[in-house]
Amino acid sequence: MLGDLDKDIEGRVRYSSNGRGQLLEDYHKLKIMNFSEVHAGGAGNAPILGQYLAKIILNKDTEHFSNADWPFIHSYLVDSCGIRANQSRLYFYIFSAGGGTGSGMASEFGLAQQSSYIRKTFDIRPESDVDGQNQSFVFEPIFTSGICILPTISASPDMSEALHINAGRLLCKYLAEEWNFSYNPENINDESYDVTQRVRPWNAMMLISNDIMSYAEQSNEDNSRYIDVNSMEKYANQYISQQIFNILSAQAVTSDYDENYFRRAGINIGETIRLDANDLFMSLAGPVATAYAESVVPDNSTMAEGRRLFENDKSRLDIDDLFCRSIDLPHFNNKTQAIEGISLLPIAATQYREALTKYRESGFNADHLKNLCFFNSCSSVVCIVSLPKDYKLSYVDLNKLKTHLNNLFPNTTLKRYALVIGASANLSLTTLIAKSPCMSDDFLTLIVAYIKRCFARAEYRYGDMLEEAVLECIRQPEFDDKCLDEMLDEFENPAKILDTNWHAIKPMYEKKYRELIRDANKFISINDIRLNRDSVKNAIKYLREIYRHRVSKTKIVSLNNYAATKTKTEKSE
Numbered sequence: 001m002l003g004d005l006d007k008d009i010e011g012r013v014r015y016s017s018n019g020r021g022q023l024l025e026d027y028h029k030l031k032i033m034n035f036s037e038v039h040a041g042g043a044g045n046a047p048i049l050g051q052y053l054a055k056i057i058l059n060k061d062t063e064h065f066s067n068a069d070w071p072f073i074h075s076y077l078v079d080s081c082g083i084r085a086n087q088s089r090l091y092f093y094i095f096s097a098g099g100g101t102g103s104g105m106a107s108e109f110g111l112a113q114q115s116s117y118i119r120k121t122f123d124i125r126p127e128s129d130v131d132g133q134n135q136s137f138v139f140e141p142i143f144t145s146g147i148c149i150l151p152t153i154s155a156s157p158d159m160s161e162a163l164h165i166n167a168g169r170l171l172c173k174y175l176a177e178e179w180n181f182s183y184n185p186e187n188i189n190d191e192s193y194d195v196t197q198r199v200r201p202w203n204a205m206m207l208i209s210n211d212i213m214s215y216a217e218q219s220n221e222d223n224s225r226y227i228d229v230n231s232m233e234k235y236a237n238q239y240i241s242q243q244i245f246n247i248l249s250a251q252a253v254t255s256d257y258d259e260n261y262f263r264r265a266g267i268n269i270g271e272t273i274r275l276d277a278n279d280l281f282m283s284l285a286g287p288v289a290t291a292y293a294e295s296v297v298p299d300n301s302t303m304a305e306g307r308r309l310f311e312n313d314k315s316r317l318d319i320d321d322l323f324c325r326s327i328d329l330p331h332f333n334n335k336t337q338a339i340e341g342i343s344l345l346p347i348a349a350t351q352y353r354e355a356l357t358k359y360r361e362s363g364f365n366a367d368h369l370k371n372l373c374f375f376n377s378c379s380s381v382v383c384i385v386s387l388p389k390d391y392k393l394s395y396v397d398l399n400k401l402k403t404h405l406n407n408l409f410p411n412t413t414l415k416r417y418a419l420v421i422g423a424s425a426n427l428s429l430t431t432l433i434a435k436s437p438c439m440s441d442d443f444l445t446l447i448v449a450y451i452k453r454c455f456a457r458a459e460y461r462y463g464d465m466l467e468e469a470v471l472e473c474i475r476q477p478e479f480d481d482k483c484l485d486e487m488l489d490e491f492e493n494p495a496k497i498l499d500t501n502w503h504a505i506k507p508m509y510e511k512k513y514r515e516l517i518r519d520a521n522k523f524i525s526i527n528d529i530r531l532n533r534d535s536v537k538n539a540i541k542y543l544r545e546i547y548r549h550r551v552s553k554t555k556i557v558s559l560n561n562y563a564a565t566k567t568k569t570e571k572s573e
Contacts, residue, residue, distance in 0.1 A: 050104020168450025
C-alpha cells in the first residue's frame with residue numbers, strides 16, 4: 001500500500017514504470033491510499049502537520065470517504081490486524097524521516113495499528129462467540145517494523161536543515177514512546193492505569209542512512225562517473241528490499257542440518273529459529289540497524305562431499321571476509337551488483353574506517369571495535385544466513401560466524417540464527433542489531449539538533465551548552481533533569497521548522513478537523529500532539545538505559561571441592 005498527502009501520487013506511480021506496462025492495472029496487490037479529499041497538498045515539510053492530518057484521516061468515519069478502497073485498507077491495517085481472518089503477520093512501514101508526510105503520518109498509522117492490536121489482547125470474548133465465528137477471529141501475534149530512511153549528514157555536519165530537525169523529532173518521539181512501553185516503571189502496579197495507552201508505533205524501527213549511496217559511490221570511484229542517480233537509488237532500494245526479503249524468507253532449519261551439525265558449531269539448535277512474528281516480537285525491539293554482505297559461491301552440486309566442506313582453494317567461502325564486509329562502510333560489490341555494509345555508522349566515517357582497518361590487520365581482533373557503544377551496548381542480534389540451493393555451509397564456517405558475533409557483541413542477552421535455503425543465487429549474511437544503534441553519532445546528532453532548534457530557550461540556542469548537557473545526562477550515574485528544566489521550554493515550537501507564523505497556520509488545520517469530523521467529542525487540538533519536555537526526558541532515559549546495558553558473565557558454581565579432596569588423598573597415600 002502506497003500513501004501520500006500529494007494528490008498526484010497515483011499519476012506519479014502510473015508513469016514511474018518506465019514503459020514496463022500498466023503498473024496499476026497489472027499489479028493488483030498494489031493499493032494507492034489517496035487522501036486528497038482530506039488534504040490535496042503535502043505536509044509542508046512539517047511532521048506535526050502530517051501527524052495531525054493522519055489523525056483526521058484515521059478518525060474520520062470510513063464510510064464517509066469517497067475513495068471506495070479506503071474502508072478495506074483501514075480494516076486491513078487497523079481493525080483486523082492480529083486476527084486469524086487477516087493472514088498478514090508482518091508489517092513494514094517504509095518512509096523518509098526528513099519529510100513532513102513520512103515522518104509525521106507513518107508513526108501515526110503505526111500507533112493506530114498498535115492501539116487496535118493491544119486492545120484485542122484485553123478483549124476476551126465468550127467461548128460461544130469464538131465457536132460461532134469458525135475461528136476467524138482468534139487472536140494471532142503480529143510484528144511491525146518501521147524502516148526509517150535518515151537524511152544525509154556526513155557531507156554537512158555543521159548544517160541544521162529542516163530535514164535533520166524533522167528526523168530528530170521522529171527519533172525523539174519514538175524513543176519516548178519506546179521508553180514508556182518497555183521501561184517506564186511508573187503506574188505499572190496501578191490497577192486503574194490503562195495499559196492500552198502505552199503504545200509505540202512499531203515493535204522495532206530499522207534505521208537506514210541515506211549516506212549509503214554516497215559511501216557506495218566513493219567505494220566505486222572507477223565506475224561512479226558512469227552510475228546515474230536513478231541507478232544509485234535503485235541499488236539503495238535493493239538494499240532495503242533485500243533486508244525485508246531475508247526476514248520474510250527465513251524459515252525453520254531444514255532437514256539438511258541435523259542437531260550434530262549445530263552442536264559441533266557450538267550452536268544450540270533451539271537458538272535457530274523460524275523468523276515468524278512471535279520470534280521477531282521477542283528478538284527485535286527499539287532502533288535496529290542492519291549489517292549485510294553477500295558472496296558468490298561455487299556450484300556445490302558438482303563437488304564431492306569432502307571437497308564441499310574442506311577444500312582450501314580460492315573458490316572456498318571466506319567467512320571472515322564476508323562478516324567484515326557486512327559491518328564495513330557501505331560499498332558497492334561489483335561481483336554481485338549489490339550494496340553491502342552497515343546501514344548506520346557507529347561513529348564518524350573516518351574514525352570507523354580506521355578502526356576497521358585495525359580490525360582486519362589484527363586478524364579480526366574485536367578489541368578494536370567492541371568498545372564502541374554501538375556494539376558494546378547491543379542487547380540482541382538476529383543473524384540470517386541465506387544459502388543457494390544445494391550449497392552446504394560447513395560447520396567450521398558457522399562456528400567462525402558465531403565467534404565473530406560473540407566477540408563483537410559481548411553484552412547481547414539474545415543471539416538468534418536463521419538459515420534460508422534456496423532463496424537466492426548468492427550466499428548472503430544479514431545481521432540485525434537491536435537497540436544500540438541509538439548510540440550512534442548520527443542518531444544522537446539528529447536528536448540533539450531537534451531539541452536545540454525546537455525546545456531550547458534563547459540563551460542556549462547557539463552555544464554548545466545544550467549538547468554537553470544532554471551527553472552528561474546520559475553519562476551521569478543518577479539522572480538529574482534540573483538542567484533540562486532550565487534550558488528547555490515546556491513544549492516544542494513548530495515555527496522553528498516552518499519559519500512562519502504558527503498561530504496563523506494552527507486554526508486553518510483545526511478548522512479542517514472540525515469540518516471533516518463533526519463529532520465534538522472527537523476533536524483534538526493540534527497543540528495536544530506537540531512533543532513536550534517530558535518527551536525529551538523520556539527519550540534521554542531510554543538512551544541512558546541502553547548506554548548502561550551490560551550482562552553478567554556466567555560463572556561455574558559447584559558444591560564440590562575436588563582440588564582439596566585430591567590433595568587430602570595424596571597426603572594420606
